[in-house]
Amino acid sequence: MRSHLILAVIVAGACSLASCSKPATADDPKKESAPGPASTTRKYLLERVDDAAVVQIYADDFASMDVKTKALVWHLYQAAIAGRDIYYDQRSAAGLEMRDLIEGIVEHPGTTNAETLKEVQRYAKLFWLNSGPYNNLTARKFVLQCQPAAFAEAVHAAQTAGAAFFLQAGETLDQKLARLQPMFFNPDFAPSATSKTPKPGEDLLASSFNNLYAGVTTKDLAGFKEQYPLNSRLVKRNGALVEEVYRIGGRYDPQIRAIVGHLEAAVPLATEPMAQALRALIKWYQTGSPADRRAYDIAWVADKASPVDTINGFTEVYLDARGMKGGWEGLVFYVNQKKTESIQKLAGQAQWFEDRMPWDPRYRKPGVKGITANAIDVVVESGDSGPITPVGINLPNDESVREQFGSKSVSLSNVNEAYDKSTDPGFRSEFAWSPDEAARSEKWGGLAGELLTNMHEVIGHASGRVSESLKGTPQAAIKEFFSALEEARADLVGLYFIADPKIAELGLVPAADQDAIAQTEYEGYTRNAIIQLRRVRQGSQLEEDHMRNRQMIVRWLMANTKAIDTRTRDGKTFLVMTDAKAFREGVGRLLAEVQRVKSEGDLAGARKLFETYGIHFDPKLRDEVIARVDRLKLPAYTGFVMPDLVATTDSNGAVGDVKISYPQDLAKQMLAYSAMTKETRNAFLASEKR
Numbered sequence: 001m002r003s004h005l006i007l008a009v010i011v012a013g014a015c016s017l018a019s020c021s022k023p024a025t026a027d028d029p030k031k032e033s034a035p036g037p038a039s040t041t042r043k044y045l046l047e048r049v050d051d052a053a054v055v056q057i058y059a060d061d062f063a064s065m066d067v068k069t070k071a072l073v074w075h076l077y078q079a080a081i082a083g084r085d086i087y088y089d090q091r092s093a094a095g096l097e098m099r100d101l102i103e104g105i106v107e108h109p110g111t112t113n114a115e116t117l118k119e120v121q122r123y124a125k126l127f128w129l130n131s132g133p134y135n136n137l138t139a140r141k142f143v144l145q146c147q148p149a150a151f152a153e154a155v156h157a158a159q160t161a162g163a164a165f166f167l168q169a170g171e172t173l174d175q176k177l178a179r180l181q182p183m184f185f186n187p188d189f190a191p192s193a194t195s196k197t198p199k200p201g202e203d204l205l206a207s208s209f210n211n212l213y214a215g216v217t218t219k220d221l222a223g224f225k226e227q228y229p230l231n232s233r234l235v236k237r238n239g240a241l242v243e244e245v246y247r248i249g250g251r252y253d254p255q256i257r258a259i260v261g262h263l264e265a266a267v268p269l270a271t272e273p274m275a276q277a278l279r280a281l282i283k284w285y286q287t288g289s290p291a292d293r294r295a296y297d298i299a300w301v302a303d304k305a306s307p308v309d310t311i312n313g314f315t316e317v318y319l320d321a322r323g324m325k326g327g328w329e330g331l332v333f334y335v336n337q338k339k340t341e342s343i344q345k346l347a348g349q350a351q352w353f354e355d356r357m358p359w360d361p362r363y364r365k366p367g368v369k370g371i372t373a374n375a376i377d378v379v380v381e382s383g384d385s386g387p388i389t390p391v392g393i394n395l396p397n398d399e400s401v402r403e404q405f406g407s408k409s410v411s412l413s414n415v416n417e418a419y420d421k422s423t424d425p426g427f428r429s430e431f432a433w434s435p436d437e438a439a440r441s442e443k444w445g446g447l448a449g450e451l452l453t454n455m456h457e458v459i460g461h462a463s464g465r466v467s468e469s470l471k472g473t474p475q476a477a478i479k480e481f482f483s484a485l486e487e488a489r490a491d492l493v494g495l496y497f498i499a500d501p502k503i504a505e506l507g508l509v510p511a512a513d514q515d516a517i518a519q520t521e522y523e524g525y526t527r528n529a530i531i532q533l534r535r536v537r538q539g540s541q542l543e544e545d546h547m548r549n550r551q552m553i554v555r556w557l558m559a560n561t562k563a564i565d566t567r568t569r570d571g572k573t574f575l576v577m578t579d580a581k582a583f584r585e586g587v588g589r590l591l592a593e594v595q596r597v598k599s600e601g602d603l604a605g606a607r608k609l610f611e612t613y614g615i616h617f618d619p620k621l622r623d624e625v626i627a628r629v630d631r632l633k634l635p636a637y638t639g640f641v642m643p644d645l646v647a648t649t650d651s652n653g654a655v656g657d658v659k660i661s662y663p664q665d666l667a668k669q670m671l672a673y674s675a676m677t678k679e680t681r682n683a684f685l686a687s688e689k690r
């Protein structure tokens, strides 16, 4: 499970000044390794594309690693890029072919007219940031804003200039263009990747145009037992349901073979616990079986001390309207030792927090086990986790593994840092009711946001247990509301304890400032409920689970406490947090209810919470927020450019040294990634029948 960037960009990310009170900035060791002008002048914000910001991530400690560790990271980095195309295909059946065409134009502009080229470049950047034609947050399709004829001309010009487009056997380039035209140009054709709350009479799966299902409706699933619920595409073929399993010899065979090749090269360089996890992962890629996936989860959780780690596989289920199928992702990261110390203080006290959770004692876990919390710096993220990245991750998702073996939590430090350094201060002033509120946010927002993210992951997701009377998992019972409910639960745990004296006792905040810090977090969380509406430019409902969770919490508090006022000034709406005590008391009550709903698998209870408070919003308010944001030219979301690694090989072909650099150029990096996987991509596309 992951906590998304959304809150961070408002709260943690609001702190973009050098005077930021975030603990690591005052004596940031990174500044020692890159002294003087290099650290103060390096670029974070690279460019703006429509409502997106493009930001460079830095991984400063990589350069000082020993050669063997660098080589390990190198092979894992290769494995992360090798699977990138899988996620494009999962998000849209046409995704890879569409990307092939637009990349051909960007790389070979040939005689393309300047206006068309400019539009294709804009579209290409959005396509790369969102890993396909659908917006990552709204799930809605964005389209090319030029004439189909002009686009076709540009494609032909690129071909003449040397672009080698993939063509299906027996299909001409013009036939391909005609086939893909509605995907590129018609916003009403296959309009949404994921539709978790379809219109009345519409089917959950039939109105979701991702590629996790083909020709399947919810009705078809009645009485069908999936053998590979997480890692298969479900297809209706000759009237029967077929699972196309993601594994060697199955769907995505070329990509998975490449991934496994790189993982095998990494094994001898890894620590023994990590090597065991990698071997288990390889086995899962070979068999695809849920038992091997579970064995991999267990081995991955058991590796708690390795300085380098990776997540590689079918993991998060947000793309699937049913919440079952895993989107592929690849992350490689190393532990940021300094920041990890403060997180481990939280993890060490997990049982203390568990014993004081404001919910029915029956749902408290007697032995909270195996929580590993690390602050990490990412070296690469791809697929479901890049270029748009989470700020915190807690895995595995399998509840039975979590209960027996624990879980691992990470907070993505260098992602947070890049947010901080690239965020516009206008976010604070425009939506804060008073200069005091804005000043508090400036002073404490970074610290409060980072703390909330840590508490969300470390003591939030890891907490609680299900009722003994619940048959099956809460996921299965709560269905499409599960992810949002679980995110709400983790946020509420953080909001509840951020005001507890224990946090100051642990040294995570100065005792004298704790009230101000909690107040800052409550104010920021409240403001976010309207600021986040800027991300949903059409319609009047939220789809993304973290957005639903945050909307639900704030609207519930507005309806059930006196903590929040709605005020207007100069035609602008403000949500003003006026009573921190009442806010916290309300959070405790709501958390008790959310935990009950999860523990009992109460689908009706979950539906009621989200239908009443979390999904629907007033489009007039949204329009107002968008007008305010547009006037300030504030971004709605951020995508990241990753570091580049280049390895030198010795005479035996083994990896010698690995150099890290920062391309500061989204297009250059995306084209380089696509070039690296061209062979496996074409092999995969050739095996697909269109």
Ligand SMILES: [Zn+2]
Binding pocket: 001, 002, 003, 004, 456, 461, 486, 487, 490
């Ligand atoms: Zn989460």
